[in-house]
Every structure is written in C-alpha cells, then in structure tokens.
Amino acid sequence: MTQNAPFRARAEIDLAALRANVRALRARAPRAALMAVVKSDAYGHGMVPCARAALAAGADWLGTATPEEALGLRAAGIGGRMMCWLWTPGGPWREAVEADLDVAVSGMWALREVTRAAAGAGRRARIQLKADTGLGRNGCPPADWAELVAAARAAEEAGTVRVTGLWSHFACADEPGHPSVAAQLSVFKDLVAYAEKEGIEPEVRHIANSAATLTLPESHFDLVRTGVAVYGISPSPELGTPADFGLRPVMTLRASVALVKRVPAGHGVGYGHHYVTGGETTLGLVPVGYADGIPRHASGRGPVLVGGEWRRVAGRVAMDQFVVDLGPEGKSVEEGAEAVLFGPGDRGEPTAQDWADAADTIAYEIVTRIGARVPRVHLHEGDGTASGD
Secondary structure (H helix, E strand, C coil): CCCCCCCCCEEEEHHHHHHHHHHHHHHHHCCCEEECCHHHHHCCCHHHHHHHHHCCCCEEEEECHHHHHHHHHHHCCCCCEEEEEECCCCCHHHHHCCCEEEEECCHHHHHHHHHHHHHHCCEEEEEEEECCCCCCCCCHHHHHHHHHHHHHHHHHCCCCCCEEEEEECCCCCCCCCCHHHHHHHHHHEEEEEHHHHHHCCEEEECECCHHHHHHHHHHCCEEEEEHHHCCCCCCCCCCCHHHHCCCCCCCEEEEEEEEEEEEECCCCEEEHCEEECCCEEEEECCCCCCCHHCCHHHCCCCEECCCCCEEECCCCCCCCEEEEEEECCHHCCCCCCHHHHHHHHCCCCHHHHHHHHHCCCCCHHHHHHCCCCCEEEECCCCCCCEEEE
C-alpha cells in the first residue's frame, strides 16, 4: 500500500518521529547504552522497519520478549547486539546461540538448557542473569541467586557461557514516589555486588525501563531499556505527556468513512440499541472494529476526528465497524471522508491516551492491539518514501 492509495484503514508509522524519540531518550541517559525494545511487532508498529530506524538513530541494542522475535530480526538481516528474555522449556536455545543473541536466564532449568545448546553448537552462549528484585514475575528470587551465580560461574569456567549482563525490572517505576522503586533498586545493587564478588564480570547491568529512563537517573547503570517511549507514548500520564519528555507519538490510525446516512429521532444504533438518536441526525460508519484491535470497552466513548470535529463512538464497537453520530449538520461529510482515531494530537485528532482513557486501559495496549488486518504504512524511511505491508 502506498501512502495515497484508497484504504479501509491504515496505521501510518512515522519513522522520523521514532528516530527523534530514540535521540531524545539517549539524551536522557547520556552515560548509558540504549536498548530499543521491539517486542510484540514493535508494540504494533512493525518490528523490522522500527528496529532499523532505531539502530540508525543510535540505539546500541535491540530487545525482544521471545526468541522467535529476535530470530526474525536476524532473518531480516539485522545484526548487532540483541537480547531476548521470555523463554519456556524446550525453546530454540541452540538457534539463539548460533544467532549470537544474548539470552536471559532466570533459573537453573534455563541455565541447564542453554549450556547444553552451547555445547551442541560448539560455541559460548551469551547469557544475562535476571534477578527478581520485587516484581514477582520472571527472574531469579534473591534466595536462589547464589546458586544461580555459582552455576553460571562454573559454566563460564567450563567455556560454555559468558555472562554478559545482570538485570532486573521495576514494578512501579511509572508511579512517582512508590516505595517499591527504591526497595528494588537497593536489592538490585546488592545482588549485582554479590555476583561481581563471586567473579561475574558483566558487560552491562540494567534495570531501567522507559519510565525509569525518563525520571530515575540513578537507575540507569550501563544500559537503559526503552520500550513504549521509543514509540512516543508516555509510560504514565502521571509522569507527563509525550511532549513533556520531548517525544512524539509514532502511530496514526486512520479509516475511510464507509457510509453516511440520515436517520430520524429515536433511531437505535448498533447491537443492543445502547445509543438512540435524540433527533434527526446523520450517522457515519467507520469500518474498523474489535477484530482490528479497536477496544469494545470504548463503546459509547471512543473519540474520532471526522469532518474536523471530535465525535464519539455511538453505541457498541462491533467486530468490524462502529458508528459515529455526525449531528444534524453532518450531511456535509461524504463517503470516503477520513476518520482519524488517534495520532500525535497536534492536528486536533485524539491520541492513543485518549482511547486508553475511554477504554479504562493504558496507551501501550491501544497501539499494540491494532491487528494485522490494518496495514502499516511506514513513512520517512531512509530515502523518505513510504512503504506498506
């Protein structure tokens, strides 16, 4: 799809904005390396083009959740340092070792599997030991840290692994002043000190996510992992807007109005008639729905810019479509008119945060959930052209 081709819906991805965001984030942590996290198809923005843009803007590392994501980047010809951290038993450890990925190890089972894979591949695996400092999710608990460190050191001495990193993840860095932040930072420092005392010599120590990168310089260590901020979304409205941090939202979601019609007063709209017209009015049909990632929870509340004015979803969001009430004067809107669901917000359109507020969720989810049925059009790639998939 080209930028000007007819479309039902499309997500425009501004790679110039993404590159500017990476540069702004590097300036926030000038003494640390920067990892651009491109998991979940780059938070819905298109993993390969976004990874290339982030590297071009100075990102030192790429990060993914699953090894399959990282291997997909390698298959696309993307080199450099790359880390993946969400493993399950029997995962593609050998493929990861052979692809020169840094892999996270959170427990003894993972260390056993990666050392076997390294022996089979005939090369050292690069591993990063993850500590659970209080998030209670992935990571090795402090009580088991000594055992994992000792086993990792033994594997290093045996020549099967190289421990390249020690890391953890905050639970509440997006909540300013939350006591868990200082507590986790203290635990992390203690666990790192212990590992280093036992002979681990990591290349990078890291705990800072987007929120910590923006607000907690004491957490930057050797590397910061920036995810949602790369895509111009604030990790928390309480911390500030994207503009407050010098960031610009990267995705703009557009659709073409599929039908415009006049209806009388008292006309029900959508399943369950949760919206009934208060007077004679004009309805516009927007041909995207929850199959495209539009949250059904935003029924009756989701904002859309149509005809230069904000409208709200009238009634329920259906699988493939929803309706907006264009008002008595809405007959000036015609089929094919543009409906902007969200974008940077500086042209009067709603933002992903506006949709998050309407759906009682977070902006991360709004952009990440936009489905594969909506083509991505990547703007401002290296040569300034647009490409689509």
